[in-house]
Amino acid sequence: MIVVGIETSCDETGLALYQTDRGLLAHALYSQVDLHAEYGGVVPELASRDHVRKLWPLLQHCLDEAGVSRAQIGGVAYTAGPGLVGALLVGAAGARGLAWSLGVPAVGVHHMEGHLLAPLMEDDPPAAPFVALLVSGGHTQLVEVEAIGRYQVLGETLDDAAGEAFDKTAKLMGLPYPGGPVLSRLAEQGRNGMFKFARPMIDRPGFDFSFSGLKTQVLLAWQQSDQGEQTRADIACAFQQAVVDTLTIKCERAMRETGARCLVVAGGVGANRDLRARLQQAGLAAGWRVCFPRPEFCTDNGAMIAFAGALRLAAGQAESSAIQVQPRWDMARLAPLEGAGAP
Known part of the structure; x- marks a missing residue:
């Protein structure tokens, strides 16, 4: 299964394609550093608007790089929290819309679980x-x-x-x-x-x-x-x-x-x-x-979301089509994945 990963928790727009039997196919990241630099920090409203502008071009870039069509997408994962509520909603709405249009399942991913699992994408992953x-x-x-x-x-x-x-x-x-x-x-x-x-x-x-x-x-x-x-x-x-x-x-x-x-x-x-x-x-x-994880996957990125989402989708944890985010989210409350391993 090919899973799209969407990361929009703060000031970076990350997209990735992860295939459960081949690994990471493509990923792209757009940083809003220049946008927020004149303010000395992240402006949430500007961050949200920029995610809207960058989300779909980055997805198309990943599809082109991997040589994959939208029809081959089997699932969508997105950051549902924690993060800036407006930024999260952009990714959630985009992910839910994409999943609905393709008739595939979608799952919200905890941002910190994505970070935690990122080293499992490397060679000789920890157990x-x-x-x-x-x-x-x-x-x-x-x-x-x-x-x-x-x-x-x-x-x-x-x-x-x-x-x-x-x-x-x-x-x-x-x-x-x-x-x-x-x-x-x-x-x-x-x-x-x-x-x-x-x-x-x-x-x-x-x-x-x-x-x-x-x-x-x-x-x-x-x-x-x-x-x-x-x-x-x-x-x-x-x-x-x-x-x-x-x-x-x-x-x-x-x-x-x-x-x-x-x-x-x-x-x-x-x-x-x-x-x-x-x-x-x-x-x-x-x-x-x-x-x-490799340095490029230490910062926010779509690859870690695609990977974590692939694990949860493989465990049958797809969710309803409701657009829901959690700006504050206790990771200890996540549902376990009994017997899950790297997909």
């Missing part, structure tokens, strides 16, 4: 049970995965997610939007030890995160500095080290307490090279495996 660190723009979570569809959230951020902290820290130091990737590149030019920031909540039991206080420390350090280019790089370096250390310490704790032997890392911050290196080192020292 449950495992622990997942989900670090996308608005989410930082540690999840115990008993099986596909059976998730227990161990801990999550109490305020800013790691990705938000990167973006907000970059903005307060005058870096261009979107600031997170810019700050990460700048950190490579920083000098170790010039600034020292706290590792939030590592001295408390449990797996929750908090990054708002770290952001405040950076603000005070920046305001009291000479605000030169090297200082900006030094602060970026110290900030990134604090975030990476915090995430690594929490992951090590989760792996010890659950007894898991595999850690999956997914979401936009999962592309951070320092984080990848630290977690690989931690896994090597402790004897557990670390799995990442």
Whole structure:
């Protein structure tokens, strides 16, 4: 079965075609960075309108690239939440309309489950049970995965997610939007030890995160500095080290307490090279495996939605034709997929 994946949860329009017996056939992604840059952040109404403009051209691009006709589509998957309600509705309406016109089933996919399952598209995919660190723009979570569809959230951020902290820290130091990737590149030019920031909540039991206080420390350090280019790089370096250390310490704790032997890392911050290196080192020292999706599938994309949707459609979890989205959606409430494996 060929499944179309549609991702419109925020400011990127992602389309993909996934075939259950061949894997990923094609994918395309359009970023709205230039659209929102002048505002310094995502404007929801503009995001929704741009999804409307880009959705069908991207689908046609994928069909052409894969050499597939619309008549060959066997199912449609779309991001139903969490995300911006207007953006989600664009994808949901488009997906439901496409499915109805073709007479095929459709299913809404949880955005974070899409991220969590993205590493399963790689060669030698991880097998449950495992622990997942989900670090996308608005989410930082540690999840115990008993099986596909059976998730227990161990801990999550109490305020800013790691990705938000990167973006907000970059903005307060005058870096261009979107600031997170810019700050990460700048950190490579920083000098170790010039600034020292706290590792939030590592001295408390449990797996929750908090990054708002770290952001405040950076603000005070920046305001009291000479605000030169090297200082900006030094602060970026110290900030990134604090975030990476915090995430690594929490992951090590989760792996010890659950007894898991595999850690999956997914979401936009999962592309951070320092984080990848630290977690690989931690896994090597402790004897557990670390799995990442390829960098292009760390950010929001249609491939992960097509893959997750293919799993649920194969399990018979197609839904009614009602256009429904959930801007807030607890992943622990998802229906399990008993015995599901990679399609």
